Amino acid sequence: MTTPLLRRISIQHRLFLLIGLVSVALIIPLILALNDYQQSLMTNKQNKTQHLVQTAYTLVEHYHQQYIKGEISLEQAKTAAASAVQSLRYDANDYFWINDLTPTMVMHPMKPALNGQDLSQIADPNGKKLFVDMVTLAKQQQSGLVHYMWPKPGSESPVEKVSYIKLFKPWGWVIGSGVYVMM
Known part of the structure; x- marks a missing residue:
């Protein structure tokens, strides 16, 4: 008669095996929950x-109505609108920019050297x-999300x-305005 496999393994090794299985059983749901949480934060x-860009849009619309x-x-409306959007900030260093459809930068508060520049050849890494x-x-589509690489304010x-x-x-x-993806 053959002995079952678990009987041939020492008690110490069986305990290590049990601890390992329980650890894996606990870690997998934790990893899945953290991933879900990270996705939820990014969606939020x-x-x-999106809502903040809508606010900047409404500000530009106000000057257009004037x-x-x-x-x-x-010209006064465009200058006033660009100036008003340029001064907007949220979450300390987050900002808005405006470019046109050619694409030329109308206003970038963190990189004013881009203002008036042709952006068609600017590429991320x-x-x-x-x-x-x-x-x-x-x-x-009139609006939407764009993923790319860009330096944070104060960094290259x-x-x-x-x-x-x-x-x-x-x-x-x-x-536009954006959020940096933290992984």
Whole structure:
């Protein structure tokens, strides 16, 4: 008669095996829960960014309405709108930018050297022409998310970023803001 496999393993090894199985049984749901939590946080950040871009959009719309009513010129409306959006901040260092559909930077508060510059050749380290992609998305869907690499304010090293953009059709402006992806 043969002895069962577990009977041939010492008690000490059986305990280690039991501890290992219980540990794996506890760690797997924990890892899944942490992954789900991380995804939920990122979704919440993206939704928040979308709502904040809508706020900046509404601000630009306000100046457009002043122009429509004849209260200010088109140039005054655009200058005032860009200036107002430039000063907006949230969560300490997060900001908004505006580019047009050519794509040329209308206003970037953290990199003012980009203002007035052609953005069509700017690419992230992976070769993605992010502003061209933003313009394409704006023309096709009016708004949406764009994933790319971009340096955080005060840094030169690009990190993963997800931005929400929205087209302000009357002026051909793409208003955007983004969140950095922390992994």
